[in-house]
Amino acid sequence: MNKICGFALTALLCISFSGRAQSVADGLRYIDNEQYINAGKTFKTLVATQPTASNYYYLGHYYLMLERIDSAQGAYADSAKLMFEKGVAADAKFNLNYVGLGTYEVFKGRPGQGKILIDKAVQASRGKDAELLYRAAEAYVVYPSNDALEANRLLDMAIKVNKNNADYYNLKGDAFMLKNDGSAAANNYDQAKRIAPNSAKGFINYGNILIRAKSYQKALEAYLEGMAKDSMYAPGYRQLGELYYKAGKFENAVQSYAKYIRLTDQRPENQYRYGAFLFLGKKYDEAIQVLNSLPASYSNPFRYRLLSYCLAEKQMPADGLANMETFLSKTDSAKYMASDFQYYGKLLIESGKDTSKGLQILVKAVNMDSSKITLISEYGKKFFDAKRFALAAEAYQIVINKGKKANQDYFNLGNAYYFGKEYVKADTIYSQLLVLQPQSLMANLFKARCIGLEKIDPDQTKGLAKPYYEKFTLLVTPETIEKYKKQLIEAHSYLGSYYAIRKDTPQAHAAWKKVLEFDPENKKAKDGLLIK
Numbered sequence: 001m002n003k004i005c006g007f008a009l010t011a012l013l014c015i016s017f018s019g020r021a022q023s024v025a026d027g028l029r030y031i032d033n034e035q036y037i038n039a040g041k042t043f044k045t046l047v048a049t050q051p052t053a054s055n056y057y058y059l060g061h062y063y064l065m066l067e068r069i070d071s072a073q074g075a076y077a078d079s080a081k082l083m084f085e086k087g088v089a090a091d092a093k094f095n096l097n098y099v100g101l102g103t104y105e106v107f108k109g110r111p112g113q114g115k116i117l118i119d120k121a122v123q124a125s126r127g128k129d130a131e132l133l134y135r136a137a138e139a140y141v142v143y144p145s146n147d148a149l150e151a152n153r154l155l156d157m158a159i160k161v162n163k164n165n166a167d168y169y170n171l172k173g174d175a176f177m178l179k180n181d182g183s184a185a186a187n188n189y190d191q192a193k194r195i196a197p198n199s200a201k202g203f204i205n206y207g208n209i210l211i212r213a214k215s216y217q218k219a220l221e222a223y224l225e226g227m228a229k230d231s232m233y234a235p236g237y238r239q240l241g242e243l244y245y246k247a248g249k250f251e252n253a254v255q256s257y258a259k260y261i262r263l264t265d266q267r268p269e270n271q272y273r274y275g276a277f278l279f280l281g282k283k284y285d286e287a288i289q290v291l292n293s294l295p296a297s298y299s300n301p302f303r304y305r306l307l308s309y310c311l312a313e314k315q316m317p318a319d320g321l322a323n324m325e326t327f328l329s330k331t332d333s334a335k336y337m338a339s340d341f342q343y344y345g346k347l348l349i350e351s352g353k354d355t356s357k358g359l360q361i362l363v364k365a366v367n368m369d370s371s372k373i374t375l376i377s378e379y380g381k382k383f384f385d386a387k388r389f390a391l392a393a394e395a396y397q398i399v400i401n402k403g404k405k406a407n408q409d410y411f412n413l414g415n416a417y418y419f420g421k422e423y424v425k426a427d428t429i430y431s432q433l434l435v436l437q438p439q440s441l442m443a444n445l446f447k448a449r450c451i452g453l454e455k456i457d458p459d460q461t462k463g464l465a466k467p468y469y470e471k472f473t474l475l476v477t478p479e480t481i482e483k484y485k486k487q488l489i490e491a492h493s494y495l496g497s498y499y500a501i502r503k504d505t506p507q508a509h510a511a512w513k514k515v516l517e518f519d520p521e522n523k524k525a526k527d528g529l530l531i532k
Contacts, residue, residue: 022046024058031065032201033234034264040066047083053094056087060100061135064107068142070267077107095121096132103139111145122154133158134168141174151175166196173205182209200226200233207239219243234263241277250281268298275306284310301330305340312343317351338369349379355391359398366402373403380412389420407437418446423453441475444468445487448494460498469494473514485518492518496528 022042030039043059060083067076081104087097102117118136125132133154140151155172162168173188186209192202203226210219220243227236241257244250257277261270271290278287291307304327311320324344328336341364348358359379365372380395393416399409410433417426427450433443448468451457457464469491476484496511508528515525525531 024054027058027062031062033232034069034238035234036062036066036069036267037265051086051090053087053091053097056083056090057094057096057100060084060087060097064100064103067107070269074108077104080104093124095124095129096135098124099132099136099139102136103143106139106143106145109145111147114139115150122157127157128161130158130161130165130168133161134165134171137171137175141171141178146178148175148178151178164195166192166199166202169195170201170205177209177212182212185209198229200230200236202226203229204233204236204239207243211243216243216247232263234260237263245277245280250277253277254281254283268294269300272298272300272303272306275303279306279310279313282313284313288314301327304330308347309339309343312347312350315350317347321347321351321353338365338372341365341368342372342375346375356394359391359394363398363402366398370402373399376402377409377412380416384412384416384419387419389416392416393420393422393425407433407440410436411440411443414443414446418450423450426450427454439475441472441484444471444475445491448472448491452494460494460501463498465494466498489515489518489522493522493524496525500528 022045024043024046027039027042027046030036030042039062043055043062046055047059060080063076063080063083067074067080070076081101084097084100084104087094087100098117098121102114102121105111105114105117118139121132122136127133137151137154137158140147140154152172152175155168155175158165158168159172169188169192173185173192176182176185176188186206189202189206189209192199193206196202203222207219207222207226210216210222220240223236223240223243227233227240230236237256237260241253241260244253244256254274254277257274261274264270271294275287275290275294278284278290287310288307291303291310294303304323308320308322308324308327311317311323320343324340324347328340328344341361345358345361345365348361349355359376362372362376362379366376376395377399380392380399383389383392383395393413396409396413396416400413403409410429414426414429414433417423417429427447430443430447430450433440434447437443445468448465451465451468456462473488473491473495476488481488492511492514496508496515499505499508499511512525512528515522516529519525
């Protein structure tokens, strides 16, 4: 696993590259298997040792493929153009280099100019060069300014010359996929499988159609069948990883992507994607290791987002916060997600840097995804348990403002104010709760307590707490008397004093007797009843 996480090339690949002289076919297999480093070494060696028009073309082709998967703002494409021009200079009659120059124009978004060069090459070859026709068709499939009809026309010509090349049918299937014609694409992928039954590519392509059709189980079966044919076909493991990810099978996704990484180049984008799968699989330590191994030159700002998430999960808030703030500073705000604010708020709170700001950041997460409100509730409880009642009240107030206004939320907020000794605010919240839930046993009790602690009826002459204590005593059931014995003593003691002040001896005595039922040695009750 350390080798995988360190993204070292396997010994197998190193031996296979250095063990014998390489050919164009080897280089093309490396490209097909997404081993671009080996492909580049192969074609550069061929040009250095045999600077033929053919070798110049395939080195140019390699550069165009590299530009597609690892954009260098056109630098690789410009290198490709240079190779094609050198190929023309080496042999002006080798027409593939004109296809290469036409492909370069298509890549640049100038398909009209590209077509002129490609048509020139096709005409010069009299439509008899299947490889030229295939590469010409490829130009119209792999770039944004595609032309599926022209690609299929050229591929039909190539198949007339050589009907036993699976690559032609695979590309023809890709062309039909550009037109969303899954049926025609499937027919061509099936033909590719018949021609090359031991190649995984046709099976993987067919599985991709099933993915579009949301037939995920059948897609999985196609992928697995293909990989059973050729377990070294790296793109198949990438597709498997993506499929397992969609199915929420993150452990399988990690395993598949690890195989993909082991078989391909150690490109930063692949490392980043692998790190994402590790995160989803809750393998945070490994994900942190992978993400920290990304080169400084890798400019994808989402690397910092993912790393901050992992660090947050590992309770490393200081480092997590630094990475989150780097991500936010480097990313267009339109690309922020609710989870960004969720983790940012969490990191601010857990780091102790700015708890109130953290709560307000969590509000942004809730604004984008209402389900995130549970996180604020959880922090409210944490603050309350830590006796940080002001922060607990702030959190619970947010929950009430942004949530579904559940009765429990009002009770939590009232308690935060009550234990924070903000009795007037607590009284107000308990009153609001009692409108929603008049039969709330504890809301009645705490409402009564607040009245006493607010000192708005210090001598009980107004009896403001009386209805709430009375309601509390009525709501206690026989089954819960033992549970609330202390609170019942409190309530009946209040009622005994209340009636004694009014010289209502029968009612006062009844209340004091209730107190003695729960506490036979209660001095206040005995004094009320003049018991010695």
